[in-house]
Amino acid sequence: MLTVHHLRVSQSERIVWLCEELGIDYDLKLYRRDPFFSPQALKDLTEIGTAPVIQDGNLTMGESAACADYIIHKHGNGRLALPPSHPNxxxxxxxxxxxxxxxxxxxSRMLTLKSAGIDTSNDVFKRYTERLHQYLLHIDNHLAKGNKWLAGDEFTAADxxxxxxxxxxxxxxSLDLSAYKNILPYLERNVQREAYKRYREKAEDADFPLMIEGPAPENFLEKVRRSAKA
Ligand SMILES: N[C@@H](CCC(=O)N[C@@H](CS)C(=O)NCC(=O)O)C(=O)O
Structure with a gap:
């Protein structure tokens, strides 16, 4: 049986969502941040200690892209990936x-620079802010060309x-997405998927805001820091 280790409110949500989309059997283990990083039980699973982690027989593996690819091909008959013969x-x-x-x-780079207290007027900060805007605009422009999903008409693991x-x-x-008019409806389409809703329930992430609105959401890190000081 495939086991998926999910750290609540983290990128391991991808793997729980993927398993729900594929409709495969899996055992879900949930962890809470302690208070921000992985708890010891999750750290003990791999040398890096981050989420996601999957286990399958003798295999223990991290890295969300590797986990996604592995599950798609070992347990999902290649569904949610496009084969080389596909035009897209x-x-x-x-x-x-x-x-x-x-x-x-x-x-992540912006998060690191900000957490390190870098002055936002610093040239490095400005350069990476502009680069992040390019990354987002690149997605927005691609969706604007009539692509319902990132690989075209079909929803895939790329989404x-x-x-x-x-x-x-x-x-x-606290990323503000207000300027990206095609990303916002794209996010709405994703969170409306039944498998996404199931992931949120099963992973106990459903009480957490969806974060699909344009304005920047409240910063979790700040909240943790404030409650640690209180
Ligand atoms: N590139 C890795 C990144 C994994 C990663 O940094 N996961 C974060 C969750 S978003 C984590 O486990 N943070 C807790 C920690 O670093 O202790 C992946 O895609 O799996």
């Missing part, structure tokens, strides 16, 4: 990898990989 195969590959190769690092950064991740870095 390259789009699928591109957007699947863009999520963790460019977009997620783009937001599952991307939505975390445009939603839940915004609670760690």
């Amino acid at each position: 195969y390259a789009d699928y590959l591109y957007w699947f990898h863009y999520s963790n190769g460019s977009l997620q690092p783009g937001v 599952i990989m991307t939505v975390f950064t445009l939603t839940t991740m915004r609670t760690f870095y």
Whole structure:
């Protein structure tokens, strides 16, 4: 039986959502942040200690893109990936990898710079702010061309990989998406999916805001820091 280890309010939501979309059997283990990073039980599973982690027989593996690919091909008969014979195969590959190769690092970098207290008038901060805008605009422009999903007409794992950064991740870095008029309805389409709703219930993330509105959501990090000081 496949086991999925999910840290609440984290990028492991992708893997729970994926399993729900595929309709496969899996055992879900839930963890809470302690207070911000992984709790010890999750840290003990891999050398890096981050979520997601999956276990399947003798295998224990992290990295959300690797976990997604593994589950799709080992347990999902390749569903939610496009095969090389599909006309949109390259789009699928591109957007699947863009999520963790460019977009997620783009937001994480801003989070790191801000957490380190960098002056926002600093040239490095300005350059990476502009780069993040490019990353988001790139998605927005692609959706504006009539692409319902990132790989075209079909919903795929490329969407599952991307939505975390445009939603839940915004609670760690208060990203304002108001300017991206095609991303917002795209997010709405994703969260309306029955499998997404099931992931939220099963992962006990349903009390957490969806974060699909334009204005920047409240910063979780600040909240944790404030409650630690109180
Ligand atoms: N590139 C990795 C990143 C994993 C990662 O940083 N996960 C975060 C959750 S968003 C985490 O586990 N944070 C807790 C910690 O670092 O202790 C992936 O895609 O799985």
